[in-house]
Amino acid sequence: MTLPFAILAVVTLAGAIAAMSLRNLVHCALCLVATFGGLAGLFLQLGAQFVGLAQILVYIGAVAILIVFAILLTRGSESPQQPIVAGRWLMGVAVAALTFGSLMVSIVTSTLISSANGPKPNVAADISVKKIGAKLMTEYVLPLEVVALLLTAALIGAVIIAMEEQARLAPEGSQSH
């Protein structure tokens, strides 16, 4: 275990724990961002530049902003009065254990580890962005297009929902926002 790995791991885990346990929702979201950043750092440390930078671009640049906006626009930023440990914690533990178990099984039985030579330390290092791009444009072009179609549909759907709301709230003649 190297020093950079230790720092990143501590940042990731501490951020995750704080995101669960803090009272103020915006603080939780900001701690979650620390976790995202730590994960991106771990990817970069493994030599997976594309995944690491996409993690920053998508999770810190977009998902975190979305979370924060959702918190601000729905509940306000006041701290909740009720205890932060929910009543059905047994259920939560069960779900967490199940997730952990399934991840564990898939990692342990993965071909990367169980191959004859044992784990290769720098598997990701020789996968350049160029290779990823070429694969996406040739072998995986159909899944890529399907994802693009799905996202476009989601975008148009969001716009339509917003438009109906606006038409209902603001009758003709009023200014657009």
Place this chain on the structure above:
Amino acid sequence: MIDAFDQIFVLLKHWALGWPFWPESLKPMLSVFLSIVPIMLVFALLFGITTVVERKAIGRIQNRYGPNRVGLPFTDVRLFGFGQFIADGIKALTKEDIVPRAADRVVHFLAPIALIVPVFLAYSVLPYGKNMAPIDMDTGVLFFFAVGAATELSVFMAGWSSRNKYSLLGAMRAIAQMISYEVPLIISTITVVMMVGSLSTVKIVEAQAEYSGQLPHWHVFTPWGLAGFILFLIAAMAESNRSPFDLPEGESEIVAGYFIEYSGFKFALFFLAEYLGMFAISGLAITLFLGGWTAPLAFLSWLPSWLWFFAKLLALISLFIWVRGTVPRLRMDQLMNFAWKFMLPMALINIAAAGLWFFLPAGFDRWAVCSAMLIVPYVLLGRGLMGGKLFTKRTYRYAE
């Protein structure tokens, strides 16, 4: 001799690294240090000088003097007012740091730091001259946009933690604007990445470093490159919250936007981050479209490469200042309409034009087809967005 002058900073770094008294284990650390410190110093100084130049230029545009008194401290040297930034810096350092009582103290403190760090990180992939990119990353352009995206959250932290309606409104405006204009910014970059076939900033500059006759092969001298450059520049102005896209600050409406509750050096840090962001994105524009450190004409190549980079940077900064002094601020709906109804379609069409340019044989036909592909939608979109309104010369009515 000329080569040595061109590579003077690289040679200086190697010379400093070669001193015998450095322990071998410290050398990688020292090499990083020697790359970072000059960048921070040079761009912080450039920030100081730019603030004075901007105030003087805007003053000229608005028919007033601007700062012209302060020179070097403790001397009688006036320097046409160019010592103003030293006085401003000392003032910012010695001012009282006020934190509102209701503010979220931790987040309020962390916001300027979380803003300035990604802004400085963006400088690590720009090639300032031949062999002068601090990191030659395989994914340099992606890295630049990734750290740029990280600044949006710091803006939110600043706006939210101040517990002030104006600051929260400013942060909302800033984030909405940055997200909207990030789309055309990245899409206009894609054309260059497509043509060069690499995300590395160093390779992108090398692809533009050839000359046919005296003329350079800069991307801006192609139809798709020119359109991409203009789109990139407009989006860059919006990304760095410069006028006419300075709604997040909007002095007349929301006082100062997301950093309204910051004072003293924290305020200066926000100011610094804004200007450094502008320099960094101008540097990327130079790298992508204006040939990076290459000379504009072949016979000028004997001048050192870093000189050309900074000359282009200063030219772009002047352009930014000029635009700021000329164009009034947009309204929020104009801002959004412009991004989604004009910039985005134009950027998407530009990708198609660039693809066509790549596959057509070189010659006049290629120029004609690609230019038409960009000019026709430009005119149609512009006319369409005017909505049939007839714009004539404005008539004024004066009070008697």
